[in-house]
Amino acid sequence: MKVLPTSLLLTAALGAVLAAPASHGADRITGPSFAMRSEVIAPEAMAATSHPLATQIALDVMRRGGSAVDAAIAANAALGLMEPTGNGIGGDFFAIVWDPKTAKLHGYNGSGRSPKSLSLEWFQDKGYTDIPPHGPLPVTVPGAVDGWFALHGRFGKLPMAEVLKPTVDYARNGHPIHETIAYYWNRSVPVLSKWPGFKEQFTVDGRAPRKNEMWRNPNLANTLETIGREGRDAFYKGDIARTIGDYFKANGGFLSYEDMAAHTGEWVEPVSTNYRGVDVWEIPPNGQGIAALQILNILEGYDFSKIAFGSAEHIHLFTEAKKLAFADRARWYADPAFFPAPARGQTQAQAAAALTARLISEDYAAERRKLINPDRAARAVDAGALQQGDTIYLTTADKDGMMVSLIQSNYRGMGSGMAPPGLGFIFQDRGEQFVLKAGHPNSFAPGKRPFHTIIPAFATKDGKPWISFGLMGGAMQPQGHAQIIMNLVDFGMNLQEAGDAPRIQHDGSTDPAGQAVEMTDGGVLNLETGFDYEVIRALMRKGHAIEFADGPYGGYQAIMRDHANGVYVGASESRKDGQAAGY
Incomplete structure (x- = not known):
């Protein structure tokens, strides 16, 4: 029998505790409140991450005069060491930053591209029908380090070496392994140990480190010290990049020094929709963030003041809206540098922006909403006619009002398993998301960004920052974003309840x-666990196939700005090892 760690079993133990509507002040063990803990409230700064030590690092950085961006980078670096089951500098990076000086949101797409020497024809000639999940072939250029320096160059206050030093120290001196991380690490070791460099750098005598065991990664400490001392180009154009190129050449891969040296991320304009007075913001494709906006647009046509949380009607409408949004996600979301083909007189960027604008428009949502049968689950859904994996999410906020929503990932668990010698990190396997079929929007091409699952989110009210939030976990992410907003706006939950429901x-x-x-x-x-069995039976009568599943529900962190009282409110859910804390 598969035994889940205690932190994962907490969710299954909620039962009737979660079955009733939220009620403030209720006993959290026997009463009807959704929250497993209180919200965290602080006047000057807040951090919420999936690891308590990373949260403390973020707060310490801000206490030393660092900005929320400095704190987010420091926490992300720490999580790459402490939670390599979900992220690391071999992966990609997306962020949304609220800048109080300009009173606007800034987005960054830090996703990397496929090797330029690899082609669709190579895969087809070798008989591949899809890209394997591990090894050298799904590897794409990692964008996280570039993203750090892009944000730091615009919004950082402390030197990068100082921002990375807490992680360097933990990597050299050691830190204890937490429970959920130990569980997932143990699952990854048998799968990834065949790839060169993984067993040597990410096991203890061939096994995963255990809960409470001290873990050190001196190779990562050296890599981060070099990056902090020499800057971004040390990673993409220096000896680190040369080691990477030599490693892949020696092990059947295609990622080269030239691919690393050519990498650029990009600042992007976040896109939004208004849901009952709240502006919800996402990064546009090649990510899947706008799926959350499409779901919310469709659901805004229903009066949820008359529809109870957890009712068959609530779950049915949400599920059908998700199916419609995800049909479009499969058909229309891709690297905007390659898709869609521009019309006469359009640039590629204009074509991509027009497509996104149409997908998240109210008119389009109204058209799609008509396809929902209130009494029957749809078995197949077409995309509208137009002209899975592990991740970390964190959020920080500082005394000046800057707020950061950041997500970073190796994609599938610990990534590809490819760990270059002496560097202390594993490369992502994000290229598995490419399709090996000519003409598909996400068809493999050299120098192309794959479809991306990781998405940060933000919500504003009346032009002011309200909530920086995210919910990690593959295709669960846009579903989770929409559910969090509904829990807050439609069902009146507080920030902690919204995540624990x-x-x-x-x-x-x-x-x-x-x-x-x-x-x-x-x-x-x-x-x-927590939905009423009468509701489940009602959903089955509507034609939904319902199955039990362990743990595909994501992991949530959030910070809310309470302007009336001049404080931050933080939340970190019970499905992870994380912590929200402030001062």
Whole structure:
């Protein structure tokens, strides 16, 4: 029998505690409140991450005069050491920053591109029908370090070496392994130990480190020290990049020094929709963030003041809206430098912006909403006609009002398993998301960014920052973003309750990645413990296939700005090892 760590079992133990509507002041063990803990409230600064030590590092950086961006980078570096099951400098990076000086949001797309020497024809000639999940072939250029320096150059206050020093110290001196991380690390070791460099750098005598065991990564300490001392180009154009190029050449890979040296991330304009007075912001494609906006747009046409949380109507409408949004996700979301083809007189960027604007428009949502049958689950959904994996999410906020929403990932668990000698990190396997089919929006091409699952989010009210939040976990992410906003806006939950409330996870929609299998059977609905069995039976009568699942519900962190009282409110959910804290 598979035994889950205590922190994962907490969710399954909620039962009737989560089945009733939220109620402030209720006993959290026997009463009807959703929250497993109180919100955290502080006047000057706040951090929420999936690891308590990373949260403390972020707060210490801000106490020393660092900005929220400095704190976010420091926490991200720490999580790459402490939670390599979800992220690291071999992965990609997206962020949204609220800048109080300009009173606007700034977005950064730090996703890397495929090797320029690898082609679709190579895969087809070798008989591949999809890109394997591990090894050298799914590896793309990692964008995280570039993203750090882009944000730091615009919003940082402390020297980068000082920002990275807490992680360097923990990497040299050691830190204890937390429970959930130990569980997932143990699952990864048998799968990834065959790849050169992994066993030597990420096991203890061939096994995963255990809960409470001290873990050191001196190779990563050296790499981070070099980056802090010599800057961004030390990673992309220096000896680190040369080591990477030599490693992949020697091990059947295609990622080269030239691919590393050519990498550039980009500042992007976040896009938004208004949901009942709240502006919800996401990064535009090649990520999946606008799927959350599409779901919310469709659901805004229903009066949830008359629809109870956890009712069959609530779950059914949410699931059907998700199916519609994900049909578009499979058809229309791709690297905007390659798709869609521009019309006469349009630039590539204009074509991509026009497509995104149409997908998140109210008119388009109204058209799609008409396809929902209130009494029956759809088995197949077409995309509108237009002209999975592990991740970390963190958020920080400082005394000046800057707020950062940051997400970073190696994609599938600990990534590809490819760990260059002496560097102390694993490369992402994000290239698995490419499709090996000519003409598909996400078809593999040299120098192309794959479809991306990791998405930071932000919400504003009346032009002021309200909530910096995210919910990690593959295709769960846009579903989770929409549910968090609904929990706050429609169901009146507080920031902690909104994350701890039981979640809905629909699986089986047509996928934009891999072999892009189409949904023909309605998919599968996973409902977290806490939903009433009468509701489950009612959903089954509507045609939903419902299955039990362990742990696909993501991990949430959030910070809210309470302007009336001049404080921050933080939340970190019980499904992870994390912590929200402030001062």
